Amino acid sequence: MIEDASIGIAMLRMVSVVFVTETNVDAVGTNNERVPITDSPYLKWLRIIPSGHGSQTQYLVQICVDINYYTKRIPQPLKNQKAIRFYPILYQMGVDIRQWGANAGANFGKSRTNEVPDEMDEDEVGIPDNDVLISLNMEAFRKMNAYAHDVFLCDDPQVRVQVTWEQAHAAQQVLQPIHPMLTSLHEFIRSSAGKMEHGILDAAGCAASKLGGGSAIFCKSGKDRTAMQVTFKQSQFLNRFLESGGNGFSDCVVAPNKIFNDSTIMRVYGTRLPICDKNVGQSLYAFNSLQAKFMPDALKPPSRTLAGFLKGGRVFSGGGIET
Numbered sequence: 001m002i003e004d005a006s007i008g009i010a011m012l013r014m015v016s017v018v019f020v021t022e023t024n025v026d027a028v029g030t031n032n033e034r035v036p037i038t039d040s041p042y043l044k045w046l047r048i049i050p051s052g053h054g055s056q057t058q059y060l061v062q063i064c065v066d067i068n069y070y071t072k073r074i075p076q077p078l079k080n081q082k083a084i085r086f087y088p089i090l091y092q093m094g095v096d097i098r099q100w101g102a103n104a105g106a107n108f109g110k111s112r113t114n115e116v117p118d119e120m121d122e123d124e125v126g127i128p129d130n131d132v133l134i135s136l137n138m139e140a141f142r143k144m145n146a147y148a149h150d151v152f153l154c155d156d157p158q159v160r161v162q163v164t165w166e167q168a169h170a171a172q173q174v175l176q177p178i179h180p181m182l183t184s185l186h187e188f189i190r191s192s193a194g195k196m197e198h199g200i201l202d203a204a205g206c207a208a209s210k211l212g213g214g215s216a217i218f219c220k221s222g223k224d225r226t227a228m229q230v231t232f233k234q235s236q237f238l239n240r241f242l243e244s245g246g247n248g249f250s251d252c253v254v255a256p257n258k259i260f261n262d263s264t265i266m267r268v269y270g271t272r273l274p275i276c277d278k279n280v281g282q283s284l285y286a287f288n289s290l291q292a293k294f295m296p297d298a299l300k301p302p303s304r305t306l307a308g309f310l311k312g313g314r315v316f317s318g319g320g321i322e323t
Helices: 002-014 067-073 097-107 130-151 165-169 180-190 199-210 225-244 256-269 272-280 289-293
Strands: 015-020 043-051 058-065
Touching: 002 015, 002 130, 002 165, 058 067, 130 165, 130 180, 130 199, 180 199, 199 225, 225 256, 225 272, 256 272
Parallel strands: 015 058
Antiparallel strands: 043 058
């Protein structure tokens, strides 16, 4: 799955977005190509305009904004049909017992994955290749490092080395110093071989925010491991916001147990369990107590929310466990 996701996310490099209004939109295409946005008071429609062929294909996404909202709320640099090109980056880290099994097998020079207990979440089929995972994270780091050097100069502009997204994606060995903003992230990635290093996801998310970007968290099902990471980041942001007096992206130190306790409240009483119920008909996370033992402390689910030793987190059906 991770290889497919990396290709799909890299393809976002082909996409640019532009904000328009009914009065300044180019007369390109027809009204039939517009997709109405009916549930928003501010967005009217969107349209995707392809150009080029093969590897040179590009997609321009026009988003029509209400004229009053456009005038008052859209920043000036994003007006006048200024196209915003995506700079996609993917970081990943396994946070379950199968990742632990893969790490243990690599560390001892042999694979024991066939002996991992059978009561696994069906989302977790397949053992990730540690070399592939580290390679993907290093590729993501090269791209983020290049972007950081472009937007936050820390070298003499006359002598600094510029690296494009395409060069970083192609793994060209262009020497570029590690940006000071990314030193902790680089250290997490460098030391991640053979162990479950949740710090990669945490540091990458914080770095993206400081660089003016956004981040999205996902796993295969989008309900269990995603819920643990989303609630962790929400709690982290909330506590930093309160501690710093209004900056959720600050570097102020917050006690880990405070973040964990607030995460637990969100995991029990927030919106994540209803999402599980909508997906599988059960307001429980598809983990069991054995799996929870091997998860990073920051992502451990509350015991009362575990589905237990049921395959895929499903309930008993008839005389056995659903598969």
